[in-house]
Amino acid sequence: MDRGWYHNVVVSSTPLTSVMDCVSCIREPTEDDMTLIRQIIMSDEEAIQELNSETTILYSVLERLRLQKDKHQENIRRARSLLTLARRLPPELLARIFETCAKSGWTRAPVAVSQVCSAWRKAATFPRVWSHLFLDLRSGNSTGKVEFWLSKVQHAPLHITLDIPLESPSLDEVLGLLIPRSKQWHTLVVKSVDSTTMNYVFRRCSFPLPNLRQLNLITETESSQGEAVNMASLQDAPRLSRLLIVQPNLPQWSSFMGVTKLHVVLSSSTLFTPSINATDWIEMLQALPELRDLTLELSKPGTRTYNDTQPTVDLPHLELLTLHVSPEVNGILLTMRAPALRQLHLRCSSEPLARPHMPSGAHLCQFLESSPCVRLLELYDVDVERIDFVRCFELLPKLEELRLHDSDIADEQLRLLHGGNGYCPNLARLDFHWCNYLTGSALVNLTRSRLPQDEREGRVPSTMPPTRRIHEVAVINCLHVKEQDVLDLAEMTLCRLLMRSDEDHCYTRGCCNNERYRQRLRLRHNNKLPETVIL
Structure with a gap:
């Protein structure tokens, strides 16, 4: 930049006459002194006016420089924006990102992103960006939205969500537009107020669905006539593998041969809570021979009556079982045999009992007799007798992870896991929340007993199967686990004082937030703190 203008700026230097040096008497100035003083004032005022003019010129130069600087900064910002990763992403990857946004619940994502810039508008033309169609039939012009969406999606897979109110005049027109595209349906989610509306949708959809993978059916109540949801018309879906059913009663169907994941949520109103019939449960499972992941959940806290029965159903492929029910319903375990089960999660949907629930412990032990391959056992607010803990340990030689929440397990039961000759030799992870009968010293002793012999004695470690030592211990809100116990555990293994984010059931419930304790510890x-203390 040429800086010559800066050196050529001439600042006038008007001589400054001191009034004190000119007057003959400061206390009593004469007439001549007063005339001289007036001349000095006039001279200084003229000098100030000249300086103000020069200052204005310099301010204008400064403003011009500031504007030039802003222009350069804006040019730099635009230049750098061309170098960002977003500018260099190929349209195929951008389209995948937009599709993920729509899948996560941002229903207007395809419309919004197509109005950002030309590059995003080009990426939004990929049909898969428009694959997720969310329709709330309470809003107006649903048919217009369907027509617009189908024009964009072309032949890409369709993931449809229908939210149907009690009265929906546009339902027939919407189904009339969607049914011709049934071969593109990959996911179908239907939410209705009662079973009558749901059955009407099923009757309209009584045609082959060759590519349907996932079906979610959510019904708040049965109809006033007591009409149950009838899924018989949805049998011709050879690729259907995932089912989510939310309704007051257990679902019934003839056969869903390919379903591998079933999640049943039994909803209930304040006026009526239907019982759970074991016969209906067994008949439901017998129609799912390939089931690998099963969840039964009660939507509201409270208890349900359970009608027991003697027959059982074999689930040879079941690997994950989650029961989020009241203690009285845990007897449903006796209706199943799952020899390949890997993970068992028992969670209480009602308020925790003040004492162990004896039937739950007996049912659990009897169920585990036919499930020797369990690797993960979680008891969430499902407390059993201590003798039942011992029996569980005997029945689980392959157990790798134990999660207990609000349990009465004590030091005596942990001592049964000590050393290479203890129960559950493959146990590697312990996760204890609100276990107030357990001491920190018991956890330290258990972890130390699982160390290789050479390492315990301070010698060079010898080779030993890694599954025989405790890799991680989580202790949250356990009354008798002290700070020194945490530090002692951290010398031998990972000691976690934090939930596992969304993998932990406590994360959604917010019952084990110990932020203040962790902050004080820091x-x-x-x-x-050692890196082996996870805060």
Whole structure:
């Protein structure tokens, strides 16, 4: 930049006459002195006016420089924007990102992103961006939205969500537009107020669905006539593998041969809570021979009556079982035999009992007799007798992870897991929340007993199967686990004082937030805790 103008700026230097040096008497100035003083004032005022003019010129130069600087900064910003990753992403990857946004619940994502810039508008032309169609039939012009969406999706897979109110005049027209595209349906989610509307949708959809993978049916109540949801018309779906059913009663169907994942949520109103019939449960499962993941959940806290029965159903491929029910319903375990089960999650849907629930412990032990391959056992607010813990340990030689929430397990039961000759030799992870009968010293002793013999004695470690030592211990809100116990555990393994984010059931319930305890622990140790303490 040429800086010559800066050196050519001439600032006038008007001589400054001191009035004190000119007057003959400061206390009593004469007439001549007063005339001289007036001349000095006039001279200084003229000098100020000249300086103001020069200052204005310099301010205008400064403003011109500031504007030039802003222009250069804006040019830099635009230049850098051309170098960002977003500018260099190929349209195929952008389209995948937009599709993920729509899948996560941002229903207007395809419309919004297509109005950002030409590059995004080009990426939004990919048909898969428009694959997720969310229709709330309470809003107006649903048919117009369907027509617009189908024109964009072309032949890409369709993931449809229908939210149907009690009265929906546009339902017939919407179904009339969607049914001709039935071969593109990959996911269908239907939400209705009662079973009558749901059955009407099923009757309209009584045609082959060759590519349907996932079906979610959510019904708040049965109809006033007591009409149950009838899924008989949805049998011709050879690729259907995932089912989510939310309704007051257990679903019934003739056969869904390919379903591998079933999640049943039994909803209930304040006026009527239907019982759970074991016979209906067995008949439901017998129609799912390939089932691998099964969840039964009660939508509201409280208890349900359970009608027991003697017959059982074999689930040879079941690997994951989750029961989020009241303690009285845990007897449903006796209706199933799952020899290949890997994970068992028992969670209480009602308020925790003040004492162990004896029938739950007996049912659990009897169920585990036919499930010797369980690797993960979680008991969430499902407390059993201590003798039942011992029996569970005997029945689980392959157990790798134990999760207990609000349990009465004590030191005596942990001692049964000590050393290479203890129960559950493959146990590698412990996760204890609100276990107030358990001491920290018991956890330390258990972890130390699982160390290789050479490592315990301070010698060079010898080779030993890694599954025989405890890899991680989580302790959250356990009354008798002290700070020194945490530090002792951290010397031998990972000690976690934090939930596992969304993998932990406590994360959604918010019952094990120990932020204040973890903050105090950091401050006491000046943020210099071992890396093996996970905060």
